[in-house]
Amino acid sequence: MSGELAAAIKRKHPLSREAAITGWLFVAPMVLGFIIFLIAPLVMAFYMSLTDWPILGDAQFIGFANYKAIIVDTEFWKILGNTIYFSAGLVPLNIILALGLALLLAKGKPGMGLFRTAIFVPVMTSLIVWAIVWKYLFATDTGFINQLIQLFFGVQGPAWLYNAQLAMPAVIVTSVLKNVGLNMVLFIAALQQVPAQLYEAAKIDGAGRRTAFFQVTVPMITPTIFLTVIMTVIGSLKVFGQIYVMTQGGPSGSTKVLVYYIWEKAFKLFEFGYASALAYILFFIILIFTLIQWQLRKRWVFHES
Template sequence: MSRTDTRVGRVEARPTPGRSRPYWTTRRRDQLTGYLFIAPQLLGSVVFVILPLLLVVWYSLHEWNVLADTFDFVGTDNYTALADDPNLGPVLRATGLFSVGLVVFNLGLALLLAVLLNQKLRGTIVFRTLFFSPVVVSLVAWTIVWGFLLEDNGGLNGLLDTIGVDGPNWLRGEGTAMVSVIVVQVFKNVGLNMVLFLAALQGVPAELYEAAEVDGASRMRQFWRITVPLISPTILLTSIITVVGSLQVFAQIAVLTQGGPGTSTTVLVYYLYQQAFQFHHFGYGATLSIVLFAIVLVLTLLQWQMRKRWVFHES
């Protein structure tokens, strides 16, 4: 049965009486296809992100001693223990110092290198490859090599000795250990941010610089008034990546300083590892991991909200 719709000039099919509409319509088949495409990612997020987060919260409410095979519910005792932990303050200060130093030097050096390599000069491709190559090197191998270089009788002090300078014990000095770890991490990952900045710089229209030169704007004024606003979305991206990465550093501390001297380089992730896997306080270690998660979440949300004030194209 069908009828003619004279208002729009088309024929609309009507379902046959007594015959049910098929379940697998085109729309439902398309929806099923979409769900199947996102199923692997969704399953991975549930198994490797959401479920571990829920388990960490559950473990933080217990005291788990694997040596004695006990798993006792202690409620919020692990959270109240945070206030009584004398090491938590120095650990948070070391974490903040490392994060600030890494973010400032990494982003600053990456932007400087990107600006220099964006010039139309010979040999820039070689330098781009040179600065980016540490990114693809194994983190542990990179850290071990730097550990040999920064030893008291290592390569760096040997180089300084040739010019008559007595170098310090870089990884065992109170004032040099944190600086050494920051420098190692900056040189490891500065190439990634450099490439991101370089891609952003190459997307800035050259006509804007030409118009600014006609108006008599200096190179520095062009940089702050044209370059920085136009690459601000990339600055936001790199800052979020670098901040989150700085709060998750572990291998460099474990290989280079083991948190010493004292607690001067004991960042939160390494302190979490010590509590959980060296002292077997798994409940307290889970509590520290929640503190770390909260810090990362707050800083990320703060950066995301502040984007409205300085990121170009944002209202």
């Protein structure tokens, strides 16, 4: 009996080996791409962060000197504050507006598809093109926004992108309108999955629309809220294109954020080691924010299971 079993295993072995080789051949391109385009750059960037690497000359290993320099860099802390300000302004505004639009457009009434498409179009529009358009809209003398202010209020509108107090809010509004459509679509999908019988049960219990919204709708869509918050926070911490096109980090550094600072250090000042250290710090900031949100989800995200 044991001999027959061994013979059977031996007969099957070549086929198993052949299948394994075939499987590896199919997987190999993806694995190689992952190593070449993700793992290798991460390792290289970490090595660069431990060096003084000017554009001309060889890299000199300096250990964690770049990280120490960043910690005592007052400009870094100001820029980190700008980044958090941008994120704190964009995330709640984006989520609340997206949910509000989803509540209005979730029902399949005539014409709703047109409104959904119009709101989603900016998501598919080039970020650079979108930022250029809004830069002209916010223009001091010829911008459409200031012309409306002049028309309705009879006063000259402010220099939005040249005012240290107004530039960041202007960029936040531009960013919200660019990406709100994506979260809106996710919320619409979530709202359409809420069982109708839950609303019927709430109505029988005497719940009004407001109570049903907070006691039925919100708990049932918390997984989607969690997903959109995670994605929006990560995206807000990596903002670059709008800043580059609309303000170049100005005025007076009021809109300079971490990714712009990394670009500036790497490609304007050619301090590649310092820029790599900044990139790793940004990575860990995003990781920490994500882990905190992941842990907090247990307290408020509803799962039917």
